[in-house]
Amino acid sequence: MEVETSKLFDDKADLYASARPLYPKVLFDFVASLVITHDKAWDCATGNGQAAIGLAKNFSKVEATDISKEQIANAFQAENINYSAQPGESTNFRNNQFDLVNVAQALHWFDYDRFWDEVSRVLKPTGVFVAYSYVWPHINDNVDHIIDVKVKSVIEPYWAPNNKLAWDSYSSLDLPFKTIATPNINLENHWDLDQFLSYIHTWSGTRRCIDDIGSSFFEEARKALQSVWGDTSKKMVVKNPLTIIAGSAWL
Structure with missing residues (x-):
């Protein structure tokens, strides 16, 4: 069941671009508040640029990289x-x-x-690292229950082991920097x-399944949904709590 990571995100790149949750302005305002100057940001593993487009409103220049050329094309x-198509662990940045x-x-x-060394190399001495992710959506108890029983339970064997880090809010990840307090933000x-x-x-688990x-x-x-x-054209509020990690002062 192993799938090359770049191939996994090449698949359905056009759908990914149109169907993923959008990040709120309050998130990018917080990110911008972390740094002293706003000359240049690197959005690593940019996918279809959903974060890059938000960063671009607060930074003079954004370099956005991904291993998937199909994602970048969309x-x-x-x-x-x-x-540019580059792996996060090895870039051509100064x-x-x-x-x-x-x-x-x-x-x-x-x-x-390799990744932490690359981040440390390209950051300015006063630079900041930030990462954020979301996992399960919430609408209401009835919808959530159907997704749990009829989707999540079926696709569980098809998730890559990497996803568990995100599900666990990266709590087991050894971070090589001094962390910065972060706010509670929902998508x-x-x-x-x-x-x-x-x-x-x-x-990715759905597509593999x-x-x-x-x-x-x-x-x-x-x-079942x-x-x-009810009226399937009715708009529901879909909430995804964000896990946000920020840090500076490499250890």
């Missing part, structure tokens, strides 16, 4: 964002050039022995049923 564009290194929804995918998206199911379909056993379980989940959603 990325959000801005004049001050430069996209030493000490970034005010911020940012990782959104990807900290669980790196080779840490909040207003989605109809089709938008919500498109998001569930972007989960469908590839292996087919999509009948997903169609069953759709029918329709019964509790």
Whole structure:
């Protein structure tokens, strides 16, 4: 069941770009408050640039990298964002050039022995590292129960081991810097049923499961959700609590 990481995120890159939760302005305001200057940020493992586009409003230049060329091909564009296909553990960036290194929804995918060295190398002495991720969505008890029983329980064997780090809020990760206190922030998206199911379909575990056993379980989940959603065009508030890690002063 092993899948190369770049291939995993190449798959359905166009859907990923359109169906993932968007980050709120309050998150990027907090990130911007962490640094002294706002010249240059590196958004590492940018995916389709959902974080890069937010950082671009607060930094003069954003370098956004990802190992998936397909993700970058579907990325959000801005004049001050430069996209490139590079692994986070080994880049062509100069030493000490970034005010911020940012990782959104990807900290669980790196080779840490190499990644932390690379982050330390490219950060300015006053620079800051920040990472954030979200896991399970919440709408209401009825919807959440159906997702638990008809989706999460089915796809559980198909998740990569890396995902457990995110589920556990990175509590077992050995961080090589002095941590900074972070606020409690939720992602909040207003989605109809089709938008919500498109998001569930972007989960790597969902896609792996469908590839292996087919999509009948997903169609069953759709029918069950329709019964509790009511008007399927009605927008529901979908909340995803964020885990946020920030630090500086490398140890």
